[in-house]
Amino acid sequence: MALVAAACSGSASFSIGGQSVEEAAEELIAGELAEQIGLGELTPSCPAVEDPEVGVTFSCTATTPDGLTIEFAGVVDREDHINVEATNLVSGPEIEQRFYETLNAQNPDAGLTPDGVDCGGDVIVLVDQQLTCDVSPQNAPAQTATLTVIDIATGEFEFTFGPSDEGAASTTTEAPATDTTTAEVSLEELAQSVLLEAGDLGAGWTEAPSTESQVDYSTIEGCEFVDADGFLVEADSSEFSMGDLTVDHSVRFYADSQAATDIVLVWAEQATVDCVVQGAEEAAQAALDAGELAPFEEVSFSLQVFEDLVGEPRLTNLELTNTLVAPDQELVVINDQYFIQLGRIVSRVGVLSPDAPWEGTPEILDIVAERMAAAASE
Secondary structure, X not given: OOOEOHHHOOOEEEEOOOOOHHHHHHHHHHHHHHHHHOOOOOEEEOOOOOOXXXXXXXXXXXXXXXXXXXXXXXXXXXXXXXXXXXXXXXEHHHHHHHHHHHHXXXXXXXXXXXXXXXXXXXXXXXXXXXXXXXXXXXXXXXXXXXXXXXXXXXXXXXXXEOOHHHOOOOEEEOOOOOOHHHHXXXXXXXXXXXXXXXXXXXXXXXEEOOOOOOOOHHHOOOOXXXXXXXXXXXXXXXXXEEOOEEEEEEEEEEOXXXXXXXXXXXXXXXXXXXXXXXXXXXXXXXXXXXXXXXXXXXXXXXXXXXXXXXXXXXXXXXXXXXXXXXXXXXXXXXXXXXXXXXXXXXXXXXEEEEOXXXXXXXXXXXXXXXXXXXXXXX
């Protein structure tokens, strides 16, 4: 179980443009990342990056209003583009739950409850990889513990009761060892657990096997940049239909939250929008040439980033409008593609509807987001 704070576990991106790397990073930390972290106004400091070539890494710090120092790691991941991520923040609820489970397993008669562990807040700044937690069991004296986080990604930490400099014996909690086969099966099961089912949509819907998935637009000439590397497993739902409405859902687990964030950011770029429209036009022309689509005088496509909400989870909605015009007929089809990202999980929910977006979409997006949160906690 990772201890990364949910609001700051994903990297953020910024187009450098005419700024230096350090100026772009400082603006990003003081703006978007400060809002994500939620600890108040941040005062950033980034040393000069002498040679801002692709692949160059750099570090920054930022001071909170309480005088704590947040550490950041950055990289120039492609031309005129950086990623910056906090490296010493942990989720208070996650560390409290892990610590409670560890203590309760060691001494179940102490009467400790989850509410009896308080580590100080939703987002905690580690100081020398350490934090303190108050432990208040019902059948034993209250104590203060010092936790040293060994590995944020795996959730491994050790703890002592009393101040850390007293030399008390420490106990280490280790992440369970897993082999590659077990991990892969587990991810597949988690991905399946997120998928929409027919019952989620209500009465009147039918389902059929679907070949839809998160489309590989990198096969389109000039669009090689669209798909991100690093995804581990993918699961796809059935195709659900009711009248002219169609809904499908796919889920991907990426290697880490940065890879997942990167793919969502790419989908929100204008160059990606242009590639999707190009792919739709090529597919329509191929269907016309093959006689699979009734001849229309005009087939046009427009696509926009209809909505891009940054937060937890992040929601990006690309809306593709297909308009087919014949002498006595005009058909408008709305193809909404919703990308929901939480940590290293990305869901794509496709909703195909005539004339206007489907009013039931918000409800099913809420269902997907709840299941993603449950999967992320495993």
